[in-house]
Amino acid sequence: MPEHSTILHVDMDAFFASVSELDYPQYKGKALVVGAGARGVVLSANYEARRFGIRAAMPVARAQRMAPNAIFIPPNHERYSEVSRKVMEIFLEFTPYVEPLSLDEAFLDVTGSKRLFGTGREIAELIRKRVFEQEKITCSVGIASTKFIAKLASGRCKPNGVLEIAPDRVLTFLHPLPVSEIWGVGPKTNEELQRLGLRTVADIANTPLETLKRALGESAGVSLYELAWARDYREVVPDAPEKSISAAETFSYDLEDQDEIFRELLRLTERASHRLRKKELLCKTISIKVRFSDFSNLTRSKTLPLGISSTHEIYDISKELYRSLKLAGSRIRLLGVALENLTDQTGAVYQLELGEREVGWRQAQDAVDRAIERFGRDSVRPARLVDGSEIEET
Amino acid sequence: MKFTVDSSTLTDSVNWVSRSLSTRPIMTALLGIVIDANSDVTLSASDLETSAKSSFNAEVKEKGRVLVPGRLLAEISRALPNKPVSFNLDGTRVLVTAGSAKFTLPTLPINEYPNLPTLPETSGAIASDLFAAAVNQVAVAAGRDDSLPTLTGIHVDISRDTITLAATDRYRLAVREINWNPNNPDLATTALLRARTLADAAKTIASTKNISFAIAPVTANERLVGFSTESKSMTSRQLDGTFPPYRHLLPNESIATAVIEVSALLDSVRRVALVTDKTVPLRLKFSNNTLHLEAGAGDEAQATEEIQISYTGEPIDIAFNPTFLADGLNALGTTYVNIAFTGSNKPAVLSGKNKIDGEIDSSYRYLLMPMRYAS
Numbered sequence: 077m078p079e080h081s082t083i084l085h086v087d088m089d090a091f092f093a094s095v096s097e098l099d100y101p102q103y104k105g106k107a108l109v110v111g112a113g114a115r116g117v118v119l120s121a122n123y124e125a126r127r128f129g130i131r132a133a134m135p136v137a138r139a140q141r142m143a144p145n146a147i148f149i150p151p152n153h154e155r156y157s158e159v160s161r162k163v164m165e166i167f168l169e170f171t172p173y174v175e176p177l178s179l180d181e182a183f184l185d186v187t188g189s190k191r192l193f194g195t196g197r198e199i200a201e202l203i204r205k206r207v208f209e210q211e212k213i214t215c216s217v218g219i220a221s222t223k224f225i226a227k228l229a230s231g232r233c234k235p236n237g238v239l240e241i242a243p244d245r246v247l248t249f250l251h252p253l254p255v256s257e258i259w260g261v262g263p264k265t266n267e268e269l270q271r272l273g274l275r276t277v278a279d280i281a282n283t284p285l286e287t288l289k290r291a292l293g294e295s296a297g298v299s300l301y302e303l304a305w306a307r308d309y310r311e312v313v314p315d316a317p318e319k320s321i322s323a324a325e326t327f328s329y330d331l332e333d334q335d336e337i338f339r340e341l342l343r344l345t346e347r348a349s350h351r352l353r354k355k356e357l358l359c360k361t362i363s364i365k366v367r368f369s370d371f372s373n374l375t376r377s378k379t380l381p382l383g384i385s386s387t388h389e390i391y392d393i394s395k396e397l398y399r400s401l402k403l404a405g406s407r408i409r410l411l412g413v414a415l416e417n418l419t420d421q422t423g424a425v426y427q428l429e430l431g432e433r434e435v436g437w438r439q440a441q442d443a444v445d446r447a448i449e450r451f452g453r454d455s456v457r458p459a460r461l462v463d464g465s466e467i468e469e470t
Numbered sequence: 471m472k473f474t475v476d477s478s479t480l481t482d483s484v485n486w487v488s489r490s491l492s493t494r495p496i497m498t499a500l501l502g503i504v505i506d507a508n509s510d511v512t513l514s515a516s517d518l519e520t521s522a523k524s525s526f527n528a529e530v531k532e533k534g535r536v537l538v539p540g541r542l543l544a545e546i547s548r549a550l551p552n553k554p555v556s557f558n559l560d561g562t563r564v565l566v567t568a569g570s571a572k573f574t575l576p577t578l579p580i581n582e583y584p585n586l587p588t589l590p591e592t593s594g595a596i597a598s599d600l601f602a603a604a605v606n607q608v609a610v611a612a613g614r615d616d617s618l619p620t621l622t623g624i625h626v627d628i629s630r631d632t633i634t635l636a637a638t639d640r641y642r643l644a645v646r647e648i649n650w651n652p653n654n655p656d657l658a659t660t661a662l663l664r665a666r667t668l669a670d671a672a673k674t675i676a677s678t679k680n681i682s683f684a685i686a687p688v689t690a691n692e693r694l695v696g697f698s699t700e701s702k703s704m705t706s707r708q709l710d711g712t713f714p715p716y717r718h719l720l721p722n723e724s725i726a727t728a729v730i731e732v733s734a735l736l737d738s739v740r741r742v743a744l745v746t747d748k749t750v751p752l753r754l755k756f757s758n759n760t761l762h763l764e765a766g767a768g769d770e771a772q773a774t775e776e777i778q779i780s781y782t783g784e785p786i787d788i789a790f791n792p793t794f795l796a797d798g799l800n801a802l803g804t805t806y807v808n809i810a811f812t813g814s815n816k817p818a819v820l821s822g823k824n825k826i827d828g829e830i831d832s833s834y835r836y837l838l839m840p841m842r843y844a845s
Contacts, residue, residue, distance in 0.1 A: 378617075381749040396617045425751050427791055428815060428839040429640045430719050 080243050082196040083312060084184040085218040085226035086167065086203060089235035091180035092120030094213040095159050096149055107146035111136040113328050115409070119151050123235060156180075159211055166206045170199055173312045181230075183223050185312035200238045224259055224308035225250065246306045251278035258303050265292060265300075280304040321359070323347040324412030330369045331408045339460055341398060344413040345391040346458065352415050353445055358383025358424055359415035362393045366401065367410035374401055382427060383419045386441045387458070390415065471507045471534025471559040475526060477568060480555050481547045483513050483524040486702050488544040489670055492517030499582040502537040503544075505557065505564075514586055515540055520667055520706045521586045534559055537580040546573050587705050589696040590686040593659075594652035596633070598699070601683075602676035603803070604635055604646045605668050607834055610797045612665035613639035620711035624668050626661040626695075628652070628685070636716055637665055642794050643716055643837040644801065650683070661685055661695050662709045671697055671704050678702075719837060721819060724810035726783020728756055729826055732807050736799050738763055738775045743792035745771035751841040752792040756811075757785030765792070780826060788814050789841045798836035815842055 088094065092110040097103060107125035111118040118139050121130040128143035136148065160179040167174045170193060173185035186199050193199045200217040207215055218229025219240035226241075228250070233239035241249050255274055256266045272291055274280050280288065281304040289297035302308070323344040331337050341364070352359060363377030376397040384390060394413050447456045484503070492500045495517065506512045507530050514523045536559055546566060547555075553569040559577075566573040605624065613621035627634040631652060636645045675681050675697065684696035696705045738761075743752055745766040755762040761779045766772035788811065799807060804822030808830045811818050820836040823829070 400617060425789070425841045425843055427641050427749075427841050430638060430643055430716075430817065430837065430839055432839070 080221040081185060081187045082190065083220055083223055083226045084186055084196065084200055084203070085220075085223065085230040086182055086184060086200075086215050087217075087227075087230045087234070088163065088180040088207075088213060088215045090120055090122050090126075091160075091213070092151060092156055093122035093125070095156055096120075096152070097122060098212055099152070099155065100147075100149065103147050103149075107143050109136070109139055109143075109146050109148045110151050111139065111148060112150040113326075114140075115328055116326055159213070162211060163207055163215075166203060166210065169206070170203060173314050175312045175314055183226065183312045197238060197240050200240075204236075204238070220246065222306060222308035223310050223312065224303055225306055227259070228253070228257060247281075250304075250306050251276060251281060253277050255280060258300060260296070260299060260303075265296065268292065277304050320414050320416040320418065321348050321351050321355075321357075322412055322414035323351075324365065324410060326367075326410045327408070331411075332405065337398070337408060337411070338395060340411050341394050341413065342387075342391050342458055343461055344411060345394050346387045346461070348413050348415050349385060349387045349390045350445060350448065352418070353385050353441070354449075356421045357418045358385045358421050359390070359418050360384075361415070361417035362390055362397065363414045363416060364394050364397045365410070365412035365414070366398070366403070366406075366408055369407035369409050371409070376400060377414075377416070379417060383417075383421075383424055385421065387444075388441075471505070471536055471557065471564075472532035473507045473511055473528040473530040474554050474556040475511065475528040477547070477550045477552055477555050479526045479528075481550070483526050483701075484544050484547040486524045486674055486704075487513045487515040487522040488540055489674075490515045490517055490520045490522040490704070491540040491544075497582065497584075499537065499578060499580075499584070501540055502578045502583070503540040504535065504537050504580070504583060506535045507533050507557070516584070516586050518584070518707075519664075520704060522702070522704045523586070524702045526701060532559075535580060536564060537578040537583055538564055538575045539578065542575060546575075587692070587694055589698060589703050589705055590684040590690070590694050592653060592682040592684045592698070593628070593657060594650050594654075595680045595682050596648070596650040598672075598675050598678050598681045600648055601681060602672035604633075604648045605672040607646050607801045607803070608635045608637040608644040609665045609669040610637075610801050611639060611642045611644035611836065612637035615639075619709055620662070620713055622665055623662045623709040623713065624665045625713040625716075626663060626685075628660065629658050630655060633683075636713070638714070638716060641791070641839050642798065643719060644798075644835070645716070645720065645837075646834045648833070659685055659688060660713075661693065662711070662713050663695055663706055664709055667706050671706075675699060675702070719817070720835060721810070721812045721817060724783075724812055724819070726756065726781070726786055726811045728761065728809045728811075729780040729823060730761065730777070730807055730809070731826075732799050732802055732805060734777055735761075735807065736796060738777055739792055739796050739799070742773045742775050743796075745773045746792070749791060751789035752795065753787070753789045755785070755787050756781055783811070786811050786814060788818065789843070790818075790838060791841055794838055798838055801836060802834065804831060815840060 093108050096110055097108060107128060108122045109118055109125050109130060110120040114137050116136045118130060118132050118134045118136060120132055125143060125146050130139045130142055156179050164174060164176055167182055167184055171184050171186045171189045175183040186196060189199060193202060196219040200219055204215055204217060214236040216230050216234045216236060217238045218226040220226040220229055221243050225246055229239040229241050254276060255261055255269045258277060268291060274283060280300055285301050288301050325344060360383045361377055361379045363375055365373060365375045367373045378393055378397055444456045487503055495501055500517060504514045510525045511528045512523055512525045550568040551571060555568040558565045562577050564575045564577060566575060608624055612624060616622060621639055625636045631649050632647055633650050634647050678699040682698045686694045693708050694705045696703060742763045742765045753764045759779055759781050760776055762776050764774040798820045802822040804824050806823035806826055808821050808823050809818055817837045817839050821834060822831045
């Protein structure tokens with residue numbers, strides 16, 4: 077019988093807030109919330125702030141009411157990426173099988189590293205020690221033979237803890253948990269399960285598979301049932317290729333003006349497509365997301381036969397998608413542009429357009445990207461994004 | 471209302487008007503076909519963008535005007551036995567009888583039916599088969615993306631006795647010139663019509679001899695375009711927007727030309743393109759009276775083929791979307807194709823030739839942009 081895999085789920089504790097505490101040592105020990113503007117959402121809150129009930133994704137305004145004395149600071153994504161990269165490098169010292177889920181969490185398959193570094197628990201402690209010594213932030217580690225259980229375990233030992241679920245203890249650990257803990261159970265599925273009287277994971281495990289399939293659909297039913305018996309066959313995939321690149325923004329006031337909306341759409345398109353080109357990718361699917369002042373959302377997407385990457389081509393489509401919503405006089409709180417269905421740009425082909433110049437937008441785009449790399453984001457922008465006050469009269 | 475008509479006349483007439491029925495109307499009345507029994511019987515339908523009318527002789531016993539569900543009437547008329555069909559209004563229902571088959575149709579409130587636009591004054595006449603063929607030749611290049619409505623149209627440019635039809639989806643451009651008989655010999659005007667509408671109408675109209683083409687003057691409130699034969703007519707609103715200027719795109723010179731038998735080239739293109747999906751380029755190498763075709767690369771399936779052609783000029787390597795190339799070849803309608811090249815990253819022009827050493831028929835030109843590999 078093959079040996080059980082040993083999977084670690086490493087999750088940084090209140091990552092953004094912890095990094096910010098390092099940058100603002102004067103706030104250490106105080107309730108600290110990362111989240112920008114009165115209309116933004118909480119991105120991260122340290123444990124002092126969490127005592128007031130503040131959680132991630134909560135509107136900042138609400139968090140301010142809950143803890144009027146808490147310190148609110150804007151996020152510094154560059155710093156978080158930098159720390160994240162260093163932490164991921166530490167993980168790679170222990171195993172090449174590192175699958176980052178986001179800036180602050182990753183799965184590590186350390187099955188083959190045990191001869192070198194010791195048991196899963198010993199490796200977890202080594203990693204925690206290295207991360208703390210080098211970056212002065214803490215993390216929590218869940219250890220199990222599957223990704224699913226490892227992630228659940230890390231969530232149960234936060235902050236600054238380690239929890240190992242031995243293979244023979246998995247069901248004892250898993251079955252009493254509420255169904256909402258299962259991967260893939262969102263508010264809707266949860267509601268449906270509650271309606272069926274299924275409250276714990278054990279309830280699902282003891283429901284006939286056919287019943288689940290009928291209630292949730294073929295594939296969701298099967299995957300839920302499998303997970304309820306802790307059967308998770310997903311491997312740790314190092315450096316999983318990116319599935320989508322997106323940019324979104326919650327505005328400091330609701331947008332109503334069509335020109336302003338298109339300007340923001342262009343800004344977001346530029347941000348996302350620049351990252352796309354930097355990774356030498358093309359996207360075939362472009363989608364936009366619009367959130368209205370009442371928090372309702374609309375998304376629209378379009379898939380093309382061939383991949384594209386230039387700002388103006390993608391902007392044409394996002395604009396067209398926005399127009400197709402036929403919104404008149406709506407108040408818009410958030411706009412987002414997502415580029416999906418990504419393919420490698422090497423060997424890619426373009427269908428040339430009639431009247432297209434041999435040296436045209438594509439070459440201009442390359443030059444713009446190079447300028448941005450050297451001189452920063454504000455060095456070259458579409459003319460529509462240049463603020464009137466910046467233009468000197470001559 | 472009470473009349474009798476033979477079933478084939480009825481079917482033909484219903485088919486014509488049901489093209490204009492809306493599938494998702496903004497008012498329920500538009501789901502109906504109007505039956506107007508007078509000295510003749512006239513059927514009409516509209517989706518507000520287009521409207522269609524068709525008249526036929528019938529034995530009218532009682533005059534009357536009713537509105538009946540359009541799709542249902544269309545299906546019934548197609549299924550009727552080949553017998554005289556009688557329509558009889560009975561209260562709020564219409565009884566349709568043909569032989570032993572009897573149907574009862576509910577009527578819709580006819581007073582809610584909008585007034586249909588009148589056909590603009592006839593501008594001239596054109597041979598219907600010529601018109602239908604020309605429309606089909608350009609419609610292949612029209613865009614299908616409704617988010618770019620201007621490009622889903624066929625541009626009609628009338629200048630004296632020449633009509634130039636053009637369509638483009640940005641990647642190819644089809645242009646066809648035909649002659650017609652304008653009522654006013656100095657007429658010069660343009661129109662932009664949905665390609666689908668025009669192709670649909672052309673298909674049905676092709677069986678008649680001549681059609682009248684009517685285009686409202688630029689000064690009219692609504693720039694309607696109409697087509698009519700003796701018994702049928704159709705009006706269509708124009709598409710919004712300006713069709714891109716295209717004449718400057720047609721190259722005057724070429725660096726090389728190939729003459730190839732259309733059926734041989736089409737067969738090769740279809741075979742070689744089997745290994746790719748529709749958007750992967752077909753690579754063509756023209757040189758020394760041979761054409762080498764290939765598709766696929768790397769670890770994927772690959773195909774190559776070589777055919778003999780007549781070629782003049784420097785060798786050229788060029789890549790096309792295979793579907794676009796086949797569309798153009800199919801639209802030519804001639805035995806040979808003349809391909810004029812202007813460069814590997816520049817448009818190629820397809821036009822027809824009836825004999826390998828004959829004259830180039832430049833009344834139809836299909837401009838195709840190549841595909842290019844990312845550097």
